[in-house]
Amino acid sequence: MRITDVEALYLRLPQIQARTDSSQDALLVRVTTDAGIVGWGEVDSCPWAVKAAIEAPVSHTIAGGLRQLLIGEDPLEIGRLWKKMYEATLYCGRDGLFVHAMAGIDLALWDIKGKALGRPVWDLAGGKFRDKIRVYASNMFRFTPGETADRVRWCKDQGFTAAKFGWEPFGRSDLAFDLRMLEAMRNAAGPDFDLMLDVGLVWDATTTIQRARAFEPFDLFWIEEPLHPDDLEGYGRVAARIHQRLAAGEEECTLRGFKRLIDEGGIGLAQIDLTRCGMTQALAIAAYAASKGIPVANHNFTTDINTAASLHFLAAVPNALVLEYCVEPSEISRALAKNPFRLEDGCFRIPDSPGLGVEPDPALIEKYLVRQL
Numbered sequence: 001m002r003i004t005d006v007e008a009l010y011l012r013l014p015q016i017q018a019r020t021d022s023s024q025d026a027l028l029v030r031v032t033t034d035a036g037i038v039g040w041g042e043v044d045s046c047p048w049a050v051k052a053a054i055e056a057p058v059s060h061t062i063a064g065g066l067r068q069l070l071i072g073e074d075p076l077e078i079g080r081l082w083k084k085m086y087e088a089t090l091y092c093g094r095d096g097l098f099v100h101a102m103a104g105i106d107l108a109l110w111d112i113k114g115k116a117l118g119r120p121v122w123d124l125a126g127g128k129f130r131d132k133i134r135v136y137a138s139n140m141f142r143f144t145p146g147e148t149a150d151r152v153r154w155c156k157d158q159g160f161t162a163a164k165f166g167w168e169p170f171g172r173s174d175l176a177f178d179l180r181m182l183e184a185m186r187n188a189a190g191p192d193f194d195l196m197l198d199v200g201l202v203w204d205a206t207t208t209i210q211r212a213r214a215f216e217p218f219d220l221f222w223i224e225e226p227l228h229p230d231d232l233e234g235y236g237r238v239a240a241r242i243h244q245r246l247a248a249g250e251e252e253c254t255l256r257g258f259k260r261l262i263d264e265g266g267i268g269l270a271q272i273d274l275t276r277c278g279m280t281q282a283l284a285i286a287a288y289a290a291s292k293g294i295p296v297a298n299h300n301f302t303t304d305i306n307t308a309a310s311l312h313f314l315a316a317v318p319n320a321l322v323l324e325y326c327v328e329p330s331e332i333s334r335a336l337a338k339n340p341f342r343l344e345d346g347c348f349r350i351p352d353s354p355g356l357g358v359e360p361d362p363a364l365i366e367k368y369l370v371r372q373l
Contacts, residue, residue, distance in 0.1 A: 001116065003075050005032040006067040006105060008043075008051040011332050011368040020167040020200065021140055022301045023326050023333035027051065028360065029104035033075055037115050040360060041107030042305040044275040045100035048373060053092075053101040063091040066101055075112045082106060082280050099253040099276070106278030107309050107356070114355035121309075121356055125283060125316035132347040133314050136162035136196060137327045138301060141170045145184035152188040152195075155327065161346035162221060162322065163189070166198025171226070175214060182218045195219075196247075199226040205234035212242040222247045222269055232264040239266030250299040253277050258285045262292050269321065273299035274309040286317040295321040302326065304337035308351060308358035311341075315350040323348060332368055336360050 012025040027050050029041035043050045056065030069088050073081060082102065089098045114121045122128045137155040142148040148165060155163040170181055182197075189195055197220050203211065208226040215223070222245040227234045229251040239246050247269035252258050253276040261267050270289045272282045276299075286296045296319055298310035307325060314320035325341075325348075326333055334340070338361045341348045351357030 001035040008054045010047045010370045023328040023330040031108040039108035039112035041104035042275045043104035050101045078109045103278035110279045111355040121312040122315040128315035132349045141165045145181045149184040149188035159343045162194035164196035167200035171199045171202045194221040198224040205237045235265030270296045271299045290319040300324045308356040
């Protein structure tokens with residue numbers, strides 16, 4: 001079996017709001033083989049730039065697009081192809097955008113291998129530690145405490161047992177506003193519903209320590225990314241001075257980056273986005289986190305391709321904590337899959353179908369596909 005094509009398909013809603021909300025578009029990766037098996041992946045990054053990283057023609061031996069590296073290759077040789085892509089983009093890659101593009105291709109290759117062998121991806125990764133995993137509803141903050149509280153109630157009504165709210169306007173105003181927001185959320189949630197807080201990179205270490213202590217009465221499950229991801233010294237200071245679990249990692253895409261966050265930043269939860277790391281790299285990151293006694297969760301604010309990849313990943317590692325599931329009402333994120341995942345007692349069951357176990361709806365791809373810049 002050989003790879004015959006690698007395509008980047010950009011889907012986009014007609015209107016994009018100026019919010020930190022990646023559920024409004026999607027960059028899908030489709031890898032086709034001469035055996036008729038098609039693998040699907042996804043990338044959560046800058047879509048047009050990733051499309052160029054995949055489809056660009058060769059420049060020279062260590063600076064070119066990824067597609068031309070893979071045509072004619074055996075898609076089952078996933079580890080070797082990861083290394084080939086990495087080494088062939090040393091000038092323009094090694095982190096960030098090109099690794100994101102590699103991640104989408106990597107997911108599609110795992111999907112192909114599972115389909116070819118008739119096995120789910122978690123089985124290819126060594127087996128599963130669990131048959132289901134708890135899911136939390138991931139939301140953008142609404143702009144008032146009342147609207148946000150209504151969203152908490154909606155999450156409870158849908159059957160979730162935990163919810164996270166993130167980014168603007170939280171953390172960008174004074175402490176009094178943030179406390180009003182959290183009070184409204186906790187009152188709506190009740191004592192037996194877990195709340196996570198995604199601050200959105202807006203504080204320094206001193207502010208984070210002060211706010212984390214002020215937030216203790218609200219019994220948060222974790223506080224996520226209060227600092228800039230490069231502020232490793234600040235993360236270390238915060239981790240040493242608060243009792244709250246500190247979560248981070250969605251901006252990282254390599255084992256090297258996560259090692260810094262864990263060893264220097266002292267984080268208590270590594271958040272791994274399969275559409276930025278890929279399955280191959282994610283498994284290595286989770287193994288390192290486990291060796292340091294750190295649990296992992298996924299990061300997912302896009303489509304059910306990401307959800308499926310995350311489910312296989314979290315099934316296959318011993319230190320999985322929970323699964324993030326974006327519930328923003330975007331048709332691209334929530335309606336792409338022909339076979340969407342269903343919540344059962346606050347959990348998703350691990351897929352048993354070959355490959356990733358999810359197939360995108362061609363009609364929705366056609367509806368939102370952007371054909372030119």
